[in-house]
Amino acid sequence: MSGNVIVWPSATEFRSISEEFADMGFPNAIGCIDGTHIRIYAPLDDAVSYLNRKKYYSIQVQAVCDNTKKIRDVFIGYPGSVHDARVFRTSPLGQNLSEKCRDYVLLGDSAYPCLRNLLTPYKDNGNLTNVKKKYNKKLSHCRVFIEHTIGLLTQRFRQLYHLKSRNIDRH
Numbered sequence: 001m002s003g004n005v006i007v008w009p010s011a012t013e014f015r016s017i018s019e020e021f022a023d024m025g026f027p028n029a030i031g032c033i034d035g036t037h038i039r040i041y042a043p044l045d046d047a048v049s050y051l052n053r054k055k056y057y058s059i060q061v062q063a064v065c066d067n068t069k070k071i072r073d074v075f076i077g078y079p080g081s082v083h084d085a086r087v088f089r090t091s092p093l094g095q096n097l098s099e100k101c102r103d104y105v106l107l108g109d110s111a112y113p114c115l116r117n118l119l120t121p122y123k124d125n126g127n128l129t130n131v132k133k134k135y136n137k138k139l140s141h142c143r144v145f146i147e148h149t150i151g152l153l154t155q156r157f158r159q160l161y162h163l164k165s166r167n168i169d170r171h
Contacts, residue, residue: 052080
């Protein structure tokens with residue numbers, strides 16, 4: 001069923017989505033990407049791999065949404081200790097990003113690598129120019145779509161706050 005609901009944008013949708021993002025300062029953007037954690041009980045096998053940096057057990061979820069908060073791609077299953085950049089790099093989206101995005105881009109946070117098809121903020125080491133600060137602010141303003149989407153998803157499907165399972169099938 002997810003293949004009928006979670007669908008990558010068509011060429012026509014690329015244009016309309018990118019027009020909306022262009023109005024917010026990011027022409028050619030077609031979505032936002034972020035990772036989140038689903039809390040789980042300590043797994044029976046290899047529990048330490050599921051302990052995330054916030055010291056609770058979790059499974060990673062990587063999601064992409066468009067400007068209407070529609071989920072366009074999802075990748076689930078890495079243990080909570082795995083960094084967002086590695087989840088992305090090994091995901092089907094990460095391995096086929098240029099083919100999937102073509103001449104368009106996704107917007108991500110600083111956990112992701114800055115690539116031709118994935119824009120991330122400038123690292124703020126205290127010496128950012130006004131232009132770079134403005135870019136970061138616009139990026140943050142656009143990325144709120146994925147934050148809201150993940151929030152809406154967990155509100156709608158409350159079990160995503162904490163999956164009640166100890167057996168994790170990693171195949």
